[in-house]
Amino acid sequence: MASIEEALKSATDTKACVIGPGTADGAPAMFRELFQAARRAIVVHDPRTRAVAGERVAARLAASGVEVAEYVIAPGGEDFHATYEKVEEVRERLREADGAAPVAVGSGTVNDLVKRASDELGERYMVVGTAASMDGYTAYGAAITKDGMKQTLSCRAPLGCIVDSAVAARAPVEMTASGYADLMAKIPAGADWILADAIGSERIHPLAWDLVQASLKDALANPAGAASGDEREVRKLCEGLVMSGFAMQAMGSSRPASGTEHQVSHYWDMENLSYNGKVVSHGFKVGIGTLASTAVLEFLLAFDFAHLDVERVVANWPASFDEVKATFPAIFGAREAHIRRAEEEYSKKFPSRELLRERLELLKTAWPDLSVRIRSQILPFAEVREKLRLACAPTRLDEIGITPERFRETFRGVPYMRARYFGLDLALELGLMDEVVEKTSGEMQS
Numbered sequence: 001m002a003s004i005e006e007a008l009k010s011a012t013d014t015k016a017c018v019i020g021p022g023t024a025d026g027a028p029a030m031f032r033e034l035f036q037a038a039r040r041a042i043v044v045h046d047p048r049t050r051a052v053a054g055e056r057v058a059a060r061l062a063a064s065g066v067e068v069a070e071y072v073i074a075p076g077g078e079d080f081h082a083t084y085e086k087v088e089e090v091r092e093r094l095r096e097a098d099g100a101a102p103v104a105v106g107s108g109t110v111n112d113l114v115k116r117a118s119d120e121l122g123e124r125y126m127v128v129g130t131a132a133s134m135d136g137y138t139a140y141g142a143a144i145t146k147d148g149m150k151q152t153l154s155c156r157a158p159l160g161c162i163v164d165s166a167v168a169a170r171a172p173v174e175m176t177a178s179g180y181a182d183l184m185a186k187i188p189a190g191a192d193w194i195l196a197d198a199i200g201s202e203r204i205h206p207l208a209w210d211l212v213q214a215s216l217k218d219a220l221a222n223p224a225g226a227a228s229g230d231e232r233e234v235r236k237l238c239e240g241l242v243m244s245g246f247a248m249q250a251m252g253s254s255r256p257a258s259g260t261e262h263q264v265s266h267y268w269d270m271e272n273l274s275y276n277g278k279v280v281s282h283g284f285k286v287g288i289g290t291l292a293s294t295a296v297l298e299f300l301l302a303f304d305f306a307h308l309d310v311e312r313v314v315a316n317w318p319a320s321f322d323e324v325k326a327t328f329p330a331i332f333g334a335r336e337a338h339i340r341r342a343e344e345e346y347s348k349k350f351p352s353r354e355l356l357r358e359r360l361e362l363l364k365t366a367w368p369d370l371s372v373r374i375r376s377q378i379l380p381f382a383e384v385r386e387k388l389r390l391a392c393a394p395t396r397l398d399e400i401g402i403t404p405e406r407f408r409e410t411f412r413g414v415p416y417m418r419a420r421y422f423g424l425d426l427a428l429e430l431g432l433m434d435e436v437v438e439k440t441s442g443e444m445q446s
Contacts, residue, residue: 002210004239007246010207013157014138014249016126019238021166021231024105024128027057028064031103034126034160040067040100044090044114047077049130053167054105057128061103069097073110081279082112084146084153091117104158107131107175108282111158112142119155126160131171132179132226132237134282135257137161138245143269143282149337150269157249163242165235173392176226176234178283180391183240184220184384185286186212188293189259191377192422196255198370199359201349201421208256211247216240217379223391260296260422261289263414268402270337275401284400287393288444292411294381295440296423301375303430305367310360314353316431321350324416331413341417348419356429363426381443397444404441411437 004017016030031041041061045054050072062068071093074080090113094102102125104114111127118125129137136143138161141152168176190213196202219240225233247256254262265285273280318324325343332338351359363370379387385395394400397407415428427436 002207002214002243004242004246007211007243007250010250011138011157011246012249012252013140014159014161014246016160017138017162017242019163019165019242020235022164023162024053024057024164024167025060027103027126027128027162028061028066030126030160030162031061031066031101032064034124035101038099038101039065040069040097041103042069042071042094042097042100043103043105044071044073044093044110045105046073046080046110047075049106049110052170053128053130053164057103057105067100069100073113079278080109082109082142082144084144086113087116087120087144090114091120094118094121094123101125103128105130107171108134108136108143111137112144115158116142116144116153116155124156124159127158127162129161129163129238130167131175132163132165132168132234132241133171133175134179134182135241135244137163138242139248139254139257141254145272148272150272157245161242163238165231165238168238169229169231169234173227173229174281176229176237177391177393178281178287179237179241180220180223180226180283181287181290181388181393182283183216183237183244184388185259185261185290185293186216186240186244186257187220187384188261188290188297188378188423189257191297191374192259192293193255194370194373194377195423195426196421198366199362199421202255205251205256208247208251211243211250212256215243220387223387227390227392255420260293260414260424261286263418263422263424264289264292264410267338267410267414267417270341273401280400284394287388287395288397288400288402291381291384291388291395291444292407292440293423294378294384295443296427296436297374297378298381299432299436299439300423300426301371303432305364308360308364308430310357310364313360313429313431314357317353317356317429319353321347324350328416331416338413338417342413345419346416349421349425351429360429404445407444408437408441411440
């Protein structure tokens with residue numbers, strides 16, 4: 001089982017990381033270690049995170065001899081999101097600080113804003129995390145809404161990361177639930193990776209796999225405890241989420257932490273999914289996607305590969321990518337951004353009939369052993385749903401404002417949106433997409 005110390009050895013960007021109760025008080029020591037030439041810091045937070053940790057971090061930095069400036073995002077307390085306009089706002093405040101090292105105090109939104117703004121200025125930053133709400137603390141890239149669409153913008157991970165689990169344990173339950181769902185996603189994502197590895201599409205990176213998977217099921221074992229604010233359970237959740245970010249650094253890819261379920265979430269990101277006037281959190285979208293992905297994997301496990309008629313499947317497969325592209329208006333309707341993305345991404349992984357034949361013959365032979373690996377990786381659909389419920393995360397489509405019809409439209413489009421192989425791709429290639437969509441939609445409503 002990999003430790004944080006081992007993870008740091010393979011990290012490309014992050015040089016220090018501490019997780020535990022009261023660790024926010026160690027911010028001055030980490031700051032001095034990482035920014036030896038800097039005697040000034042700019043602490044960036046919002047009104048809520050300033051109250052729970054930011055003010056204390058700023059005071060302790062000042063007491064240690066660091067000159068401290070503060071920038072409070074949205075000081076009026078209004079609801080705000082990680083938009084590119086906010087990135088520009090934070091970037092200008094960092095520029096005005098004239099070389100002061102940025103210290104982000106917050107969770108997903110604050111961290112992403114400072115991460116991108118710092119990177120645009122060619123600066124490094126550190127983060128003091130205040131909630132177990134997502135896996136982005138130590139991940140490269142920032143989830144930013146730009147040009148009306150949420151997207152991951154390139155930028156380096158933090159130089160240093162502290163997550164105070166005592167502070168995180170007191171965060172609103174919906175934040176912890178979001179993080180729990182994001183971590184639960186790594187289970188079916190691992191199964192997707194096993195499948196991709198089996199066909200030679202994307203080999204498993206042993207260290208990245210271990211960083212995410214080694215302690216994953218233990219971190220997810222007590223959802224009710226995490227929801228109740230038990231510090232030990234929230235700390236395990238924090239560790240799992242942070243290790244996922246390190247795995248992405250180690251591999252230079254989001255593959256260790258992302259599968260079909262994240263593609264469902266990204267699809268809804270492109271549509272700016274909101275419910276009851278609020279943007280649906282990343283973790284809640286991913287949690288619903290995790291249930292859907294689990295249903296797909298269970299469908300594949302029940303499929304009779306031994307009697308698969310490979311030649312029939314290959315004969316029914318499109319002869320060219322142009323043939324597939326002609327179906328996109330029917331799949332995506334008037335969503336031009338979706339069509340453009342599908343044309344770009346799916347063209348990279350569309351298999352010729354020859355490749356498909358080779359792939360299916362391989363899977364037909366390997367399936368007895370491969371299915372055992374996949375089954376041992378995933379949790380049963382009913383167990384996933386119950387754990388999410390106990391964590392206070394959504395388990396039904398209507399809890400995030402998705403109708404069954406919209407879900408079916410989403411699922412039909414998801415395979416085309418990323419040049420990466422998932423379980424849903426296998427269902428598509430087998431000619432079973434309609435069956436999978438209807439079965440999964442039914443499971444999601446039962």
